[in-house]
Amino acid sequence: MLAEAACELFLEQGYEATNVGEIAQRAGIARSSFFNYAPGKAELLWRSLDERIAAADDSLPAREVIRSLASGFAPDALALALANAEAMQIEDHLEREGALRQKRVADLAARALRREGADPLVAQVRGGAYGAAVLAAISSWAASGAGSAPLEAHLDRALAVLEEPSR
Secondary structure (H helix, E strand, C coil): CCHHHHHHHHHHHHCCCCHHHHHHHHHHHHHHHHHCCCHHHHHHHHHHHHHHHHCCCCCCCCCHHHHHHCCCCCCCCHHHHCCCCCCCCCHHHHHHHHHHHHHHHHHHHHHHHHHHCCHHHHHHHHHHHHHHHHHHHHHHHHCCCCCCCCCHHHHHHHHHHHHHCCC
């Protein structure tokens, strides 16, 4: 409900021009209640991915950990924001916050790779590549009309790039 209200407002007046009070009012709750649901407007867009990263089981093989992030991922506020970034005037936010999530995914993958016996430097580099693959897949999925194909299909394409020989 809050994410939907936020996206409507971002489309109407832009991300930076929208404040938490306006989002709460559009959603039909008090401004003070907003903070029971999210620490700020940024988290409304990233909640689903953040929850998946936090819940991911890094005791699985790295590739499975990464694939688990995409499993059953439904179109949400993030996909809408990515697809409408220019209209929402949210490009800077998506770049900044996307980099943070990419780092979190990279760290998750690197932990799994180290547990599998990878050298720490190799794990960090490969983890970074996995993080980039996840964010690129989400962007591709959103641009192609999230819901027209599962996120897993886009992630599989991104992960396949990591397996291609260098050119």
